[in-house]
Amino acid sequence: MGLVESGKLPKPLTNLLNISRKYSLWMYQWGLACCAIEMAAVMAGPRFDVMRLGVIPLPASPRQADLLCVSGTVTDKMVPSVRRLWEQMPDPKYVISMGSCANCGGPYWDSYSVTKGVDQVIPVDVYVPGCPPRPEALLEGIVLLQEKIANEDMAEKWRGDPIVVS
């Protein structure tokens, strides 16, 4: 409606939008390594069940996703694909970096083929530490992200540089 882009969004409407976005996150899974198993336990396991937090796992395409969960070791060969799928996601989008490998390289800090931190190529909102993090840790990361979304000013986020999707 142009309100968000012009920064004239009334406060109650912002809150309403934030609440709706907070509880309808479509989580695109980027299962790369060991952490993918814990992420799968969160997404498909009956014990942890991420859907009760309002997160819907496994959208068919990154174009339908709001949240990217990079779980596992990102290698130098993989980085172009990570960047490309992140670019295909529509705004507003959020990234959770799960596990030590995606955060900083983890146990492969001196490896020749591992990217030391996915934040070198895409902006990360929440870091979940651990090798691999327990499923509960990922759930807490999602809750923290939801808190962040609830207190977000949409207009502030929108007024940055235009985003070019290749």
Add this chain to the structure above:
Amino acid sequence: MTAVTEPTEQDQLAYVAAKAADSRVNVELETDDGMTLNIGPQHPATHGTLRIVAKLDGEQVLWAEPIMGYMHRGYEKLVEVRTYPQVTTLINRIDWLGSFANEVPFILACEELMEIEAPPRAQYIRTVLHEMGRISHLIMGVGDMGVQIGALTPMFYAFRDREYLLNQIEAATGGRFHPNFDRIGGVKDDLPAGWIAETTRIMKTMTAFCDQMDDLLMGNEIFEQRTRGIGVIPPELAQLYGLSGANLRASGIDWDLRRDSDSPMAWKHADFKVITHTDGDSFARTWCRLQEIRESAKIVTQLLDDLPSGPIMAKVPRIIKVPAGEAYVATENPLGEMGYYVVSKGDLGPFRVKIRTASFSNVSIVPWILRGVYVPDIITILGSLYFILGDIDR
């Protein structure tokens, strides 16, 4: 239906050189002679980051090429700059579903070089944890095979029952699936109180899971039609490609390192059957995995019943220096034969370690087995071959 024309060796090489061998994400669709289908590197059916470039003629695959290296983390180079106790932390993560099984061959190779042997109780605990890792690995494989044909239910049951098992592994070792529990000369800790009774109870749950899957998945008509007679591997070819594990046994070759090698582990004290199948198709491979869960549960129960008492660590110097020499030890891991060739020069860390993993050999048959199949069968065949990307790329 048009007959599949075999491309010549030269055509394949030219194609690989032009398109597949590079690490570009893009593969252009072609219109002159068929179409190129790029599966992965991010695709749920590839268990992570395997990428397959398939050349199609209509719905049939003319030939397909797996492209690896998206998960290459450089283990063999990294262990050269670690000390021996540090190496187990790293190699846990090669095959991340059955982590404890990764530590065992390396530790056994080091023990062989140092000429020490772990006490019997430690060997029993090792074997029990090895088999529990195998169960948690194969449960995922069976559940995952259901997902590949579009049945989501087995996955939920698999995750439900796997959690019980991970609880037990965590109670004993402190890690859900990266235990890092094996030490040169024994294991880190003794089993906690009440663990044996609880684990025996959970093994009954695992057997119940197998019964359930026998009904739910193996007896399912859709599953049989999607897997029977699809992706048949003849026994001679399986041997030529160096397959191991359930993929080899499903082709009718009765070979299991747990029974056939003189490993110091406690398998020789257990009474179990090596599961084989004669068909060699996708169904046989999945069936073998499911029955292996049963056998593993049997092994765990038996070994826990007659667990010997005694120490859990042999006499090992505080600073571990492995004498110069070379040793190769292989054990039967959930996916097949996994071996470590350890070369020591008498230092604190290994001079060179060559890691032989099962998935790398298992996936090498993909170009042969995918030739001439239909596109939906690519997914079921890959699911039944059951590889782990960390195990392929290391």
